[in-house]
Amino acid sequence: MAGKITIQDIAQLAGVSKTTVSRVLNERPDVNPETRERILQIMDQQGFFPSLAAAGLAGGRSRLIGALVSVSHWPLIPEIMKGITEVIDQSPYELVLYSVNASNDKKDFSEVIDRILATKLTAGILAIYPGQSASHLAELCREGFPVVMFDDQVNPPEDISWVGADQRTGAYEATRHLLQQGHRRIAHIQGPLKYQVSLDRYNGYCDALTEAGIELDPELVLQGDFMPTGGKECTTQLLTALGKRPTAIFVASDLMAYGALSTITECGLRVPDDIALIGYDDIPFSMHAQPALTTVRQPFYEMGKCSIELLLRMIDPPETKVRSWNHKSALRPQSDIAAPVLPMSPVHIKLSTNLVVRASCGAIQPVQ
Amino acid sequence: MAGKITIQDIAQLAGVSKTTVSRVLNERPDVNPETRERILQIMDQQGFFPSLAAAGLAGGRSRLIGALVSVSHWPLIPEIMKGITEVIDQSPYELVLYSVNASNDKKDFSEVIDRILATKLTAGILAIYPGQSASHLAELCREGFPVVMFDDQVNPPEDISWVGADQRTGAYEATRHLLQQGHRRIAHIQGPLKYQVSLDRYNGYCDALTEAGIELDPELVLQGDFMPTGGKECTTQLLTALGKRPTAIFVASDLMAYGALSTITECGLRVPDDIALIGYDDIPFSMHAQPALTTVRQPFYEMGKCSIELLLRMIDPPETKVRSWNHKSALRPQSDIAAPVLPMSPVHIKLSTNLVVRASCGAIQPVQ
DNA sequence: CTGTTAGCGCGTTCAT
DNA sequence: ATGAACGCGCTAACAG
Numbered sequence: 001m002a003g004k005i006t007i008q009d010i011a012q013l014a015g016v017s018k019t020t021v022s023r024v025l026n027e028r029p030d031v032n033p034e035t036r037e038r039i040l041q042i043m044d045q046q047g048f049f050p051s052l053a054a055a056g057l058a059g060g061r062s063r064l065i066g067a068l069v070s071v072s073h074w075p076l077i078p079e080i081m082k083g084i085t086e087v088i089d090q091s092p093y094e095l096v097l098y099s100v101n102a103s104n105d106k107k108d109f110s111e112v113i114d115r116i117l118a119t120k121l122t123a124g125i126l127a128i129y130p131g132q133s134a135s136h137l138a139e140l141c142r143e144g145f146p147v148v149m150f151d152d153q154v155n156p157p158e159d160i161s162w163v164g165a166d167q168r169t170g171a172y173e174a175t176r177h178l179l180q181q182g183h184r185r186i187a188h189i190q191g192p193l194k195y196q197v198s199l200d201r202y203n204g205y206c207d208a209l210t211e212a213g214i215e216l217d218p219e220l221v222l223q224g225d226f227m228p229t230g231g232k233e234c235t236t237q238l239l240t241a242l243g244k245r246p247t248a249i250f251v252a253s254d255l256m257a258y259g260a261l262s263t264i265t266e267c268g269l270r271v272p273d274d275i276a277l278i279g280y281d282d283i284p285f286s287m288h289a290q291p292a293l294t295t296v297r298q299p300f301y302e303m304g305k306c307s308i309e310l311l312l313r314m315i316d317p318p319e320t321k322v323r324s325w326n327h328k329s330a331l332r333p334q335s336d337i338a339a340p341v342l343p344m345s346p347v348h349i350k351l352s353t354n355l356v357v358r359a360s361c362g363a364i365q366p367v368q
Numbered sequence: 369m370a371g372k373i374t375i376q377d378i379a380q381l382a383g384v385s386k387t388t389v390s391r392v393l394n395e396r397p398d399v400n401p402e403t404r405e406r407i408l409q410i411m412d413q414q415g416f417f418p419s420l421a422a423a424g425l426a427g428g429r430s431r432l433i434g435a436l437v438s439v440s441h442w443p444l445i446p447e448i449m450k451g452i453t454e455v456i457d458q459s460p461y462e463l464v465l466y467s468v469n470a471s472n473d474k475k476d477f478s479e480v481i482d483r484i485l486a487t488k489l490t491a492g493i494l495a496i497y498p499g500q501s502a503s504h505l506a507e508l509c510r511e512g513f514p515v516v517m518f519d520d521q522v523n524p525p526e527d528i529s530w531v532g533a534d535q536r537t538g539a540y541e542a543t544r545h546l547l548q549q550g551h552r553r554i555a556h557i558q559g560p561l562k563y564q565v566s567l568d569r570y571n572g573y574c575d576a577l578t579e580a581g582i583e584l585d586p587e588l589v590l591q592g593d594f595m596p597t598g599g600k601e602c603t604t605q606l607l608t609a610l611g612k613r614p615t616a617i618f619v620a621s622d623l624m625a626y627g628a629l630s631t632i633t634e635c636g637l638r639v640p641d642d643i644a645l646i647g648y649d650d651i652p653f654s655m656h657a658q659p660a661l662t663t664v665r666q667p668f669y670e671m672g673k674c675s676i677e678l679l680l681r682m683i684d685p686p687e688t689k690v691r692s693w694n695h696k697s698a699l700r701p702q703s704d705i706a707a708p709v710l711p712m713s714p715v716h717i718k719l720s721t722n723l724v725v726r727a728s729c730g731a732i733q734p735v736q
Numbered sequence: 737c738t739g740t741t742a743g744c745g746c747g748t749t750c751a752t
Numbered sequence: 753a754t755g756a757a758c759g760c761g762c763t764a765a766c767a768g
Contacts, residue, residue: 004488006745017755022747032753049486053421053430054745057760062421064464071450075652078442085439085467094489097435097463099453118417120372120761121462228656258656265658284443288596288626290633290658374761385739390763398737422761425744488745 005048013046014039025050052094065093065311066122068112070100073129075255075283076300080128080150083304091312096122109133117145124315126150126307131195134160141346146314150307152197152350161314163307163349167197170296170353171204171250174278177294177355178248179212181362183276187220187246189234189256198223201252201280220246224256231259239267248276248361254286254295261289261360272362282356291359299351310347373416381414382407393418420462433461433679434490436480438468441497443623443651444668448496448518451672459680464490477501485513492683494518494675499563502528509714514682518675520565520718529682531675531717535565538664538721539572539618542646545662545723546616547580549730551644555588555614557602557624566591569620569648588614592624599627607635616644616729622654622663629657629728640730650724659727667719674717 007025011018016035021043024036042048056062067084069077088095098116100109110133116122117140124146127137134149141147141160152164178186188205191198202221209216222237224230231251238246251257257279264275271277271291279286282297357363375393379386384403389411392404410416424430435452437445456463466484468477478501484490485508492514495505502517509515509528520532546554556573559566570589577584590605592598599619606614619625625647632643639645639659647654650665725731 019755030753047482047486049483051745052487052489053424056421057425058746060760074446074450077446081467082439082442085465089467095465097453097465099449099457114415115417118415119420121420258653261658262656262660285626285653288630290629292630387739400737419761426762428744
């Protein structure tokens with residue numbers, strides 16, 4: 001409810017100097033317990049919160065985390081955000097949202113990144129599906145700026161931390177499931193090949209085929225765009241291929257699977273009876289599709305949580321927790337180019353996906 | 369690319385004082401055009417951006433906008449955000465995202481609001497579906513703090529600005545459409561009655577019925593929770609009601625409509641042949657449902673855009689644009705309680721919805 | 737038109 | 753264990 005009380009005010013009410021108040025604010029151990037209590041009480045009795053802006057300025061750090069999201073991935077964002085905000089809520093940090101237009105994929109992202117850096121607003125960056133900008137981010141990373149990629153770029157700069165999901169295994173399991181249902185002609189609709197995930201999923205598909213001793217039929221592999229429209233187009237192509245229609249399709253995204261579903265239905269065919277379908281992502285809606293979509297679940301919520309936790313750890317290394325203040329001083333004393341403080345070597349976390357079997361793959365009778 | 373250059377640096381390179389640099393930064397008219405050009409050039413040649421934190425601190429204002437979103441509305445958020453971020457991108461402001469757990473509906477929201485206020489981090493608040501916290505927000509508003517509600521609370525505090533959609537008309541049109549298809553027994557699955565939108569939509573439904581001279585059958589109106597599960601439950605109830613099954617259902621949210629759809633299908637009935645269905649919202653997925661869902665489109669993107677534009681205008685009144693700097697000074701000179709600067713009377717904007725006719729209502733043959 | 741002088745609210749040295 | 757003084761990067765008064 002309160003408005004704009006400052007450290008100063010608290011200091012007066014408590015009959016101490018602002019320095020002392022500042023100390024309890026920063027949880028310094030060297031404050032008289034009684035004084036601390038008194039100050040603490042006055043603080044929340046007055047509803048006092050320190051100004052993030054001023055604290056950041058003075059302390060040379062910031063309590064803001066920048067989250068970069070490209071609009072083209074919006075359908076996946078809610079779940080991710082849920083994980084992220086949950087962690088942020090428990091921390092002293094706030095989230096600044098930077099949205100990037102997918103249009104000029106490369107340029108836009110970098111531009112925003114530069115701006116973020118230059119305004120020195122945020123203490124770190126969480127880049128959600130940065131795509132082509134990965135290399136730009138890696139550079140930052142090398143300069144010691146905390147960055148975590150939410151993605152699956154397995155080959156790019158190894159010196160950047162990321163959290164992703166095990167795409168290849170996920171795709172493998174999906175395909176194998178289809179194989180186990182007796183399917184032999186299994187098509188695959190890929191995502192754009194410029195994304196590593198598309199490759200990974202394709203490889204998983206191949207793995208399963210190989211394992212089953214089935215030769216890859218190039219005609220059954222089409223490249224889509226991760227969007228419903230692409231799914232429709234590829235499916236149409238698949239269905240009109242004379243004579244040798246697939247009996248199952250492993251689609252590299254739920255969104256494309258929706259497109260496939262409608263195309264199949266419009267052609268008078270039925271899922272899963274005529275064609276079995278498995279998607280990828282398990283976005284919230286997929287369980288409500290008709291028929292419910294079997295899909296590979298990416299643990300978005302967990303990934304979000306994990307990535308932000310990692311970033312927070314990079315920014316505030318846990319440091320042995322005990323009497324650490326004495327050494328904390330000197331924040332880049334007078335060096336011109338910031339001395340890389342990078343306290344952790346890059347961390348790569350790959351969470352596992354798992355197959356969610358529903359009606360669209362034919363393994364389940366539409367019960368319940 | 370650059371790192372941490374300051375106004376100071378620019379000033380030196382340009383051979384002027386920081387004050388002058390600051391002036392061009394703030395687009396003051398009183399700077400020598402040549403000097404301005406030179407400085408401008410040096411600035412972006414050095415990739416300089418002023419520190420938001422410092423600028424905010426010094427100027428007594430902030431370049432951050434707080435966006436409050438409750439997690440229970442995530443499915444609708446992406447579209448809204450798209451509109452919001454697009455506007456933000458074109459402005460000197462950044463977006464701080466505050467996520468609120470829906471659990472303690474009331475308490476959580478207010479808590480966050482207080483914190484936002486206290487940290488003085490943001491220049492204004494955009495509250496997306498604040499629900500029960502509306503009154504708390506109104507209070508802020510009265511104190512002169514810029515607030516805009518993204519919502520449809522028609523009855524609550526009139527002194528708070530909001531942008532919403534014309535729910536009643538939307539519902540009316542949907543119901544009328546069903547009526548025009550010849551349906552007489554039209555059920556309605558409502559949202560929770562604690563929300564104004566639920567009432568509005570219900571009223572629209574009644575309007576259409578009344579207009580058609582049909583008496584309202586209370587048994588055909590059920591209260592859901594806006595979620596798929598609620599849709600399923602209500603639909604089940606509707607279908608098992610002996611003897612007098614409705615031939616059409618107007619569902620107050622797409623999410624609930626998905627639940628209805630699956631329940632109907634599971635009962636061996638078909639949409640739209642046995643039961644016609646119309647949803648509400650037109651969330652991105654609805655066009656890909658099977659059958660494609662007829663629904664009332666809420667212009668989320670436009671509403672997002674509109675609401676943030678309104679907020680920005682409240683924060684920076686357009687002021688006649690010409691030579692306004694002279695008077696801009698004195699930001700609450702020495703008053704203790706901030707003198708309400710509130711430059712605009714509350715604005716209420718209601719955008720219109722529109723019926724998107726697809727397959728689920730039976731008006732269109734599954735062509736294309 | 738431009739430079740000079742003060743702070744904004746806080747963290748962080750030094751002292752004590 | 754505590755206080756005084758200085759500065760973070762910038763804007764805002766005041767003089768020239």
